Amino acid sequence: MRKISTPFLALILFVSGALAQNNNVVSAIKYHDEFKKFKDVESLRKAQARIDTAAKHPDTDNKAKTWYHRGEIYYTLFSYNWELEKQKARKDDQAKMTELEKKREAAKTEEEKNKVVAEIQALIKKHEEEAFQDVSLDELEASLESYKKCIEYDTKDDFSADAKKKITIFSTFFASKAVALYNGKRLEDAVAGFEKADEISRKYLGRIDTGSIDNAALTAGRAKMFDKAAELYNKLIAMNYKAEENLAYLMEIYRVSENQAKFVETVQIGRKKFPGNYNFIIEELNLYIT
Numbered sequence: 001m002r003k004i005s006t007p008f009l010a011l012i013l014f015v016s017g018a019l020a021q022n023n024n025v026v027s028a029i030k031y032h033d034e035f036k037k038f039k040d041v042e043s044l045r046k047a048q049a050r051i052d053t054a055a056k057h058p059d060t061d062n063k064a065k066t067w068y069h070r071g072e073i074y075y076t077l078f079s080y081n082w083e084l085e086k087q088k089a090r091k092d093d094q095a096k097m098t099e100l101e102k103k104r105e106a107a108k109t110e111e112e113k114n115k116v117v118a119e120i121q122a123l124i125k126k127h128e129e130e131a132f133q134d135v136s137l138d139e140l141e142a143s144l145e146s147y148k149k150c151i152e153y154d155t156k157d158d159f160s161a162d163a164k165k166k167i168t169i170f171s172t173f174f175a176s177k178a179v180a181l182y183n184g185k186r187l188e189d190a191v192a193g194f195e196k197a198d199e200i201s202r203k204y205l206g207r208i209d210t211g212s213i214d215n216a217a218l219t220a221g222r223a224k225m226f227d228k229a230a231e232l233y234n235k236l237i238a239m240n241y242k243a244e245e246n247l248a249y250l251m252e253i254y255r256v257s258e259n260q261a262k263f264v265e266t267v268q269i270g271r272k273k274f275p276g277n278y279n280f281i282i283e284e285l286n287l288y289i290t
Contacts, residue, residue, distance in 0.1 A: 024054040064154035071146035078139040085131035187223035226257035
């Protein structure tokens with residue numbers, strides 16, 4: 001029997017190893033498609049396991065296809081978890097929703113029907129917002145990171161256009177979650193959420209999300225997180241973002257937190273930078289009076 005030479009054996013092992021990893025990508029896509037068709041969560045878990053294996057292996061960790069499908073699978077994981085949270089929220093209002101459905105069927109005029117439909121839509125929106133407060137965005141962030149890597153490795157532009165579009169859309173979910181937390185009166189969580197939205201925007205969109213920083217500062221003030229509010233307002237002022245308005249908010253933060261030294265300093269800065277601003281004029285007069 002002829003012996004196989006060592007270099008040839010090594011080549012066989014190399015090729016079969018590479019094929020095994022490519023098969024992991026193919027299997028991940030197959031399991032993902034099965035989940036989308038049959039909603040079998042076990043298929044989704046298998047898709048996740050296979051794509052993670054491929055993403056860690058040197059034969060497939062530099063392939064755009066690997067990272068694109070990892071992005072797709074992890075977005076599906078996020079969507080699945082969000083749906084579970086929505087089901088929990090709907091469960092609490094099941095009786096109310098059943099009653100509204102009956103009222104819609106019994107409506108005698110178009111006006112009555114539209115009124116009930118508006119109530120149903122408001123209830124659905126409430127469920128979605130409550131669910132968004134509780135769902136983790138870890139899988140969504142993993143999806144964004146995967147799409148980013150896909151673009152990095154996609155020398156033939158097979159996936160980049162779609163990956164870029166999804167990064168743009170999915171990045172907005174972080175600010176939406178922060179808004180949901182704010183509406184749910186979970187102010188400290190909302191502050192962290194708005195800061196995370198800015199972090200995501202910088203990392204994946206290449207731009208500062210000044211709106212989210214502004215919302216974080218406002219929310220921190222309402223949550224009486226005065227040090228955090230001052231930090232965020234100072235950051236916005238340094239970027240010259242609504243500097244006059246935010247300097248006035250910063251002055252108020254120092255007032256309510258009884259930081260007299262910083263309050264006086266901010267009044268003086270305001271009078272110098274914005275001499276016509278009524279708020280700073282009044283506060284300077286009050287300082288002279290007292």
